[in-house]
Amino acid sequence: AQSVTQLDSQVPVFEEAPVELRCNYSSSVSVYLFWYVQYPNQGLQLLLKYLSGSTLVKGINGFEAEFNKSQTSFHLRKPSVHISDTAEYFCAVSDPGGYQKVTFGTGTKLQVIP
Amino acid sequence: DVKVTQSSRYLVKRTGEKVFLECVQDMDHENMFWYRQDPGLGLRLIYFSYDVKMKEKGDIPEGYSVSREKKERFSLILESASTNQTSMYLCASTLGVNTGELFFGEGSRLTVL
Numbered sequence: 001a002q003s004v005t006q007l008d009s010q011v012p013v014f015e016e017a018p019v020e021l022r023c024n025y026s027s028s029v030s031v032y033l034f035w036y037v038q039y040p041n042q043g044l045q046l047l048l049k050y051l052s053g054s055t056l057v058k059g060i061n062g063f064e065a066e067f068n069k070s071q072t073s074f075h076l077r078k079p080s081v082h083i084s085d086t087a088e089y090f091c092a093v094s095d096p097g098g099y100q101k102v103t104f105g106t107g108t109k110l111q112v113i114p
Numbered sequence: 115d116v117k118v119t120q121s122s123r124y125l126v127k128r129t130g131e132k133v134f135l136e137c138v139q140d141m142d143h144e145n146m147f148w149y150r151q152d153p154g155l156g157l158r159l160i161y162f163s164y165d166v167k168m169k170e171k172g173d174i175p176e177g178y179s180v181s182r183e184k185k186e187r188f189s190l191i192l193e194s195a196s197t198n199q200t201s202m203y204l205c206a207s208t209l210g211v212n213t214g215e216l217f218f219g220e221g222s223r224l225t226v227l
Contacts (some may be wrong), residue, residue, distance in 0.1 A: 009154065034215070043118070043204055043218035046156075090156060101172070102216055104149075106156035 002027045002093050004105035010087045013081055021076040021108045023091030033074040034092040034102070035065055043078065044090060051096075061085070086112045117141070120205050126145075127226050132196040135222050137205030144209060146188035147216065148172075148180065151202040164187055196225045210211035 009056040013019045036044040048059025055067040065076045091105040121136035149157040159172030161180040179190045206216040
């Protein structure tokens with residue numbers, strides 16, 4: 001079974017500083033990779049996804065992620081964070097085939113400090 | 115825009131009660147999912163459905179059942195609620211094509227006393 005590891009449960013960062021949220025996955029076969037964001041008292045929404053092609057993926061709100069197959073990683077980055085980026089971020093993985101069952105990591109809470 | 119609507123945002127129930135959580139999507143999606151979200155545990159899949167009247171167990175199905183009588187509606191049922199089922203429940207849907215992108219409702223926070 002696939003698994004996703006988000007080692008950092010909380011990441012505090014000052015406003016306008018860069019941030020990287022780490023994600024590693026276990027599967028050695030082809031995978032789809034995702035980052036979702038959850039703002040307080042809301043459901044999750046997609047930030048970006050990697051299905052195939054370029055390993056650098058750009059998403060909404062200035063976020064990007066890089067797929068690294070050799071390190072089985074999919075880290076999320078933003079060069080300059082805003083207060084409005086304060087939220088919980090989830091990395092997720094799914095198989096390209098099947099019923100699109102998606103496995104989520106445990107989440108990383110990003111706290112942007114003014 | 116895709117809309118996934120969960121009927122109740124907040125519920126308080128007593129131990130032993132039967133609980134229904136309803137979810138409706140308006141984009142003719144094939145697949146629908148119920149997740150449970152707990153602090154430090156992320157999202158865990160309870161059940162999913164890839165067609166009307168079809169269902170598959172997820173990673174933590176014990177204590178839950180589901181119903182999908184119509185394509186747009188997927189219900190989660192707690193036959194006899196227990197305190198360890200106090201949680202946030204998230205419904206999601208996705209197209210039958212292979213994009214993997216989930217569309218989520220806003221969640222239902224259930225407290226079992």
